[in-house]
Amino acid sequence: MTRWVMAILAVCAATATACQRPPKPGEPLRGLSAAERARFDSGKAAFDSVFTPETGLGPLFNANGCAECHEDPAAGGTGDEVERHATAFHTVAPPGSRQCDELAAQGGFVYQNHVTPALHAALGIDSEPVPAAATALAHRTTPEIFGVGLLDAVPDSEILAYADSADADHDGISGRPNRFFDGRLGRFGRKALVPTLLEFNEGALSAEQGVTTPAVPTEETVAGTPVPAGTDPAADPELSAARAELLTTFVRLLAPPAPLKMSREAQQGREVFGRIGCARCHRPSFTTALSTVAAINRKTVDAYTDLLLHDMGPDLGDICLALATPTEFRTEPLMGLHLKKVFLHDGRATTIEQAVDLHGGEATTARDLFRALPPTDRAALLAFLKSL
């Protein structure tokens, strides 16, 4: 017995990385240099910062800091906040306009749930009003952001290789890319609007916390009207570019959630996952591009997404966004699924079974095959999903 222990210790000493326990939620990627680890720690302090009106919060906001929403089970996780998004979608584009109006000229598409006392005193509102022009109001839960730095490092070409906008292979799955307004490929957000992690965070500082940065130097408007004078005591930009970058470094270096040890049943479920077609959208893995950060360089990330838009059917549909129609959503990454307590973009499902059952559109065939599975296969598939 002692010899066995000695042998294991010797192997561990020789291959230290392989024997490390997997990172817990909120911990950094393995293999960071001392300098990278120091920036991760400094970034966490920025992520944990709490803003007040005097330091930049609001006047419109959803949360007073990143960690107010991304808190469970650790910084970078989820939270119980639900925010509102609204847009106007026209079946036929009005003359001279696009089909989708993100209502950006009317404060959209994020409509903040809270206002500072000064804005309340000035306008008598408790939240940003949604304009009458909106054709849909969506609710969005807080996504976990563990491992998103690896998704940020996936080359565009890998994502576009899965695109099949016209369903040329006739498999009923026609993933297509969303694009930001300058034409770059999007990948972050439930509608895959945002091209990069840094932009996602800088946009969130403005849209979620009302904190201006050099990248977003102007405050959100109140449904299109600038905030009244005297309601925003902090000078713009309220956060430096260096601080925003530091915060993003923390998020970039957050490790993806380690999957749970797979039982024999779960291993069988992985086969079912592929057999009934789940993996046609929930692609098991991507490989990151070259990076100067060794922990991100050419890594496999088991994200279970293709980062493309798919039609999910009218029952799930809500807002449009850039090229995404109301019924199109980005394939939700399944990494960290075992940490989730609610499912789908608005949290309407409380179990994985419910979430699968609510799939429609391009996922109809896979959903119907799921419904028709024998009990043993169904249980195996759910065991697999609960291990991710």
Next chain:
Amino acid sequence: MHRIMLTSLTLLVSSRALAAQQPSAPAAARPAAPHDSVRGAVRAVDLRARTLEVTTGVGFALRVVKLQVPADVPITDRQVGQRGTLRLAELKPGDVVRATFGGRQTGFVAYVIERVGRMDRGVEATP
């Protein structure tokens, strides 16, 4: 590294555009810079008023920049270079444009507009 540079350049363009937006803000609050630039998607074209609305922004923080387009403003198409002069009526919603502009008492006035592509076809990140 190349990717980081491209992102930085894009953010620079976006942030300048964001600083310049808020058309209903009083003129005195506008930046004093003689010109600025924006890159984004055509949201709406009003031929009668000769205005162009461009959706731009960073992440979920979206903004709309409304530009007046005098008749003598050069509008070009990157695909065909300077010879490919366009009329305002040829700009369509969903076109990705880059424009330089300046502030006037009446609002923002375009100096140069270049169509660089279409949102739905994708555009290289190069500004």
